[in-house]
Amino acid sequence: MKLIALIEAEAARLQQSGVSFGHGTTNAFDEAVWLALWSLGLPLDDLEGVAQRHLSDQEQRQLQALIDRRIHERLPAAYLTREAWLQGVPFHVDERCIVPRSLIAEHLADGDLDDLLGREPTRVLDLCTGNGSLAVLCAMAWPQAQVDGADLSAEALAVAAINRERHGLQDRLELLQGDGLAAVHNRVYDLIVCNPPYVNAQSMQALPREYQAEPALALDGGADGMDFIRPFLSRAARHLAPSGWLVLEIGHERPHFEAAFGGPAGLEPIWLPNSSGVDAVLALPAEALVAWSAQTGTPKGGAPLNASGVSS
Ligand SMILES: C[S@@+](CC[C@H](N)C(=O)[O-])C[C@H]1O[C@@H](n2cnc3c(N)ncnc32)[C@H](O)[C@@H]1O
Numbered sequence: 145m146k147l148i149a150l151i152e153a154e155a156a157r158l159q160q161s162g163v164s165f166g167h168g169t170t171n172a173f174d175e176a177v178w179l180a181l182w183s184l185g186l187p188l189d190d191l192e193g194v195a196q197r198h199l200s201d202q203e204q205r206q207l208q209a210l211i212d213r214r215i216h217e218r219l220p221a222a223y224l225t226r227e228a229w230l231q232g233v234p235f236h237v238d239e240r241c242i243v244p245r246s247l248i249a250e251h252l253a254d255g256d257l258d259d260l261l262g263r264e265p266t267r268v269l270d271l272c273t274g275n276g277s278l279a280v281l282c283a284m285a286w287p288q289a290q291v292d293g294a295d296l297s298a299e300a301l302a303v304a305a306i307n308r309e310r311h312g313l314q315d316r317l318e319l320l321q322g323d324g325l326a327a328v329h330n331r332v333y334d335l336i337v338c339n340p341p342y343v344n345a346q347s348m349q350a351l352p353r354e355y356q357a358e359p360a361l362a363l364d365g366g367a368d369g370m371d372f373i374r375p376f377l378s379r380a381a382r383h384l385a386p387s388g389w390l391v392l393e394i395g396h397e398r399p400h401f402e403a404a405f406g407g408p409a410g411l412e413p414i415w416l417p418n419s420s421g422v423d424a425v426l427a428l429p430a431e432a433l434v435a436w437s438a439q440t441g442t443p444k445g446g447a448p449l450n451a452s453g454v455s456s
């Protein structure tokens with residue numbers, strides 16, 4: 145049997161089984177291609193070059209067994225292959241972290257954030273770093289930058305450490321553990337990127353099994369999806385340089401975000417369009433966060449802000 149014929153047959157099987165996509169591919173054919181090329185040890189980006197290749201019986205059985213697992217265990221494909229790609233960059237992945245798919249990666253690759261910042265950032269924080277993919281992409285985008293990746297989950301940080309080593313970034317990427325911004329103590333950044341847990345409670349209950357296989361800590365944003373974001377935004381100004389920026393992913397939660405932070409004297413973010421639409425990623429300059437924090441008050445236990453927004 146030729147590879148392309150087996151891929152088409154396995155794609156049909158995936159389609160009929162009703163598995164859910166969204167962890168690196170969006171449809172059954174692409175998922176079958178990925179799993180087929182991976183199981184045969186072939187480059188993942190050249191189906192055309194190998195499509196007519198003849199498969200041995202053993203190779204066929206190997207791929208069929210992998211697709212069987214995908215269908216019966218309902219795990220994201222990346223948990224089976226132990227690898228995910230983001231903007232062409234490979235990352236180690238396993239059940240200790242979610243499968244990386246942040247839309248912020250598109251903005252890092254497109255150079256949008258350079259336009260926003262107007263200069264190269266030298267200090268960058270990837271808050272809620274998970275497997276460290278955004279932190280690694282930041283370090284690649286700005287070779288002069290010192291990058292911190294912070295997460296509450298020690299397990300996710302262990303995966304991030306694997307990716308830091310894989311990409312040779314031990315000197316420029318520091319991994320920090322803690323709850324939200326507490327992990328970074330008094331550090332101040334030119335740019336904070338953050339893809340936090342933001343799925344609201346109703347959506348959490350409706351998640352397909354593939355998403356339920358990921359750590360709930362990475363997804364669950366509480367009743368309105370804003371449980372992490374509320375304390376984070378109220379503290380963010382003090383961790384940004386005066387001309388710094390925050391880039392925050394909120395997925396489909398714009399209505400909840402606006403209910404929580406909009407209105408008169410509320411936050412007015414810049415929405416950054418990407419492949420998911422126009423309102424899944426937002427950007428806020430430090431000065432807007434400083435003004436907003438001054439109006440809404442600092443959280444209990446927080447240090448007062450000076451005029452530049454940096455903790456005094
Ligand atoms: C949506 S995942 C993002 C992971 C990674 N940045 C990515 O884009 O693939 C959210 C991450 O936030 C972490 N997290 C959840 N609650 C946290 C908290 N209170 N403080 C710090 N990190 C937290 C989770 O462990 C998870 O790794």
